[in-house]
Amino acid sequence: MTTSPARSPRPRVVIIGCGFGGLEAARALRGAALDVTLIDKTNHHLFQPLLYQVATAGLSAPAIAAPIRHLFRQQSNVTTLLGEVTRIDVAARTVHQKDGGHASEPLHYDHLIVAAGATHSYFGQDAWATHAPGLKTLDDAFEVRRRILLAFEAAEKEPDPARRADWLNFVVVGAGPTGVEMAGTLAEIARHTLPGEFRHIDPASAKIILLEGGTRVLQAMPEALSQRAKEQLEKLGVEVRLHARVTAIDGDGLVVESPSGAGSESANSYQIKSKCIVWAAGVAASPLGRHLAEATGCATDRAGRVAVAPDLSLPGHPEISVIGDLAAAKSHVPGQEPTAVPGVSPGAKQMGRAVAANILRRLSGQATQPFRYRDYGNLATIGRNSAVVDLTSPAGPVRFSGYFAWLFWLFAHVYFLIGFRNRLVVLLDWAWAYWSFARYARVVTGIEGQPSVTAVPAVKADARP
């Protein structure tokens, strides 16, 4: 420690990122004799599991986003900063933010928690991003919402039947939880929300295609539930294509490669025309992971996640912890082999609480403890009335699907929403949407200059069928 007069006399914990991990870590430090500085690129904590609802116009953005400084208004040891960390100086123990083109004054830390999360990965094909936006931030969700709604508008204006059909092809790439939710909800929009509102097209004729490179949907689930999920998706009108590898994406659609038949070795390559592609396939850790690896020599895995020590610290740097989607963490149960922690929000939250406890232990001179992940199970929703649930209980797994699984999923998600007001609003929004089939957040802004609109061809309003 230097003796700079500007430095606080209490130890300073800097937390980078206010997702589930960072939020939980800051909360767990409530009342501790230290100062917490929480830096995030946005002004809000985002409830990412419901982001697909914003993208599909079922919820408004404020319903799933809470202002960070509002969440911590009563926790006086937390200072919230809006900013983007570009560099960590592990020798000087400072973090550096991007700000207005100038280098900010570095921010000193005694303990650093890096919880910067993940973003989409296009497997090196960054040009695909323009044509197939992913779903990680509110801006992403608005972009996807805009493309979905404007595709139906463009189809309504398109006199050529072939081009009209192209506008009504919706493709979701990747059948993890987000891909499955997106595809299921798109089918619901096309079959239930929009019919009756158009005069030249039948929205129910829209094709929703879910592409998955692997052998089944929801690969984190037991095989029987994957099978149930696939059946429920198909019942909703989603065309599920497994073993389908995307090899190209451009403004006209995508090229898919799949085995030409059972047992066949050769691959079959074909094009799917689409103007609205949603990317739910790959995830890459924040670039801060590789930055830490370069600075400290620690290892990262293929997705750029940092290999952390059992107590979630950086090997050789007990003052730095890495948690959430940025950490390749393991769960440690005495007498058992360590197992990988899945990239789900309960994992991030548990890591946040664990590193906060370890920081308090270090400050009082105690040894840190290895992280142990408690797996309460796995939920995924598919669409109206459909979900799959795989719960872990002392008596063995509890698995169910269908309507009750959907109710269970709904209440679990509303329960975990941050802030009572949001819970109430989300429940009301869903109750309304459920009974009316309406989706109230069908608002598109920033239409001016959107490629989706400028690409809309000539109108022929008189060409009524």
Added chain:
Amino acid sequence: MTTSPARSPRPRVVIIGCGFGGLEAARALRGAALDVTLIDKTNHHLFQPLLYQVATAGLSAPAIAAPIRHLFRQQSNVTTLLGEVTRIDVAARTVHQKDGGHASEPLHYDHLIVAAGATHSYFGQDAWATHAPGLKTLDDAFEVRRRILLAFEAAEKEPDPARRADWLNFVVVGAGPTGVEMAGTLAEIARHTLPGEFRHIDPASAKIILLEGGTRVLQAMPEALSQRAKEQLEKLGVEVRLHARVTAIDGDGLVVESPSGAGSESANSYQIKSKCIVWAAGVAASPLGRHLAEATGCATDRAGRVAVAPDLSLPGHPEISVIGDLAAAKSHVPGQEPTAVPGVSPGAKQMGRAVAANILRRLSGQATQPFRYRDYGNLATIGRNSAVVDLTSPAGPVRFSGYFAWLFWLFAHVYFLIGFRNRLVVLLDWAWAYWSFARYARVVTGIEGQPSVTAVPAVKADARP
């Protein structure tokens, strides 16, 4: 009428714009033996009187915006088109839309209702728009919300006290209803919503300045109510400056000219530093007004509004009606001098119903009727618990202000919100905001690349007071 095979056999009414006037006209044509095509630049009808609530983070966008085609899903003679009209060919009776850089196929009309509304006017100083956004669209509201919230964030990061104070100067230009609402709500945010959430600044120290070039606020109101409104604003913490003419606006703030003293002829020019200026001063009619004037030789007023015939048609063109903010319309009461119709939503709605009725009269060979505006009064809210009400009744005007005026304003606005669901959500949002002082829609997106953020200077998180 030509005999083009693509033309519908029923008369076609084209309505440009789905604000209050266009919406009401289309609704009033329900069940009529004609086809209505409703063209709007956006996909939603916007309840503009509550737009300032979106700008000040009190409401989410979907709460005050309803998808146009959803509103007309059960009115089968209405076709909704998302598009921007660039040209009207009055000889050929066609409207032309901007679309993807190509000219669209022209859309034929038998009757045309032009309800394209108004936008802000900077009195020829268009460069001011960058520094002082107005409030007409949802995109405007998001931009204003972003600037307000990010100004507080920037102040929190600013170590220099003088520059910090600049970030906390909020200026609203124009003391009409929107300016008064904005200033009152900004004061509420600074004094009630944000305190306790920042560690380096006191949000309550923010200065809210309301500039008005005229002699009083809310000039459409009786003088006594203007005086009451000014007192209520000042009680809320707003600094009201009358006789204050803005002569320049740039990135640092604005220059104001005001008389140097009572009875003085000379003017006093001074600067107000501010990073967050909201423009609520000038309104100009849509460019389609001047376009119609050039095409038909009709007159427009200084604000670009079209001088319409008593039945709201264009002189010499009974098949074209102009309504709402685009029309310089007069109210005709038999035996009285015609009076100007104020630019308020009840005026636009009444005009919409009147032209729909006149179109039906023309189709059945009857004479059209002159427009008569029914003035039910005038409401303006100022902030929490404060409003002024001026009602017209057969027994003479009913005027009141304060808490009951505010309740009256609130229920009147919620009542007129389009769509039951929105009403319920808005009431709940307000009930919650009222009791908690919280504003839940404090979500800023698109931070990346915003000038407001890139202008934030170096952080000094250790400089805690």
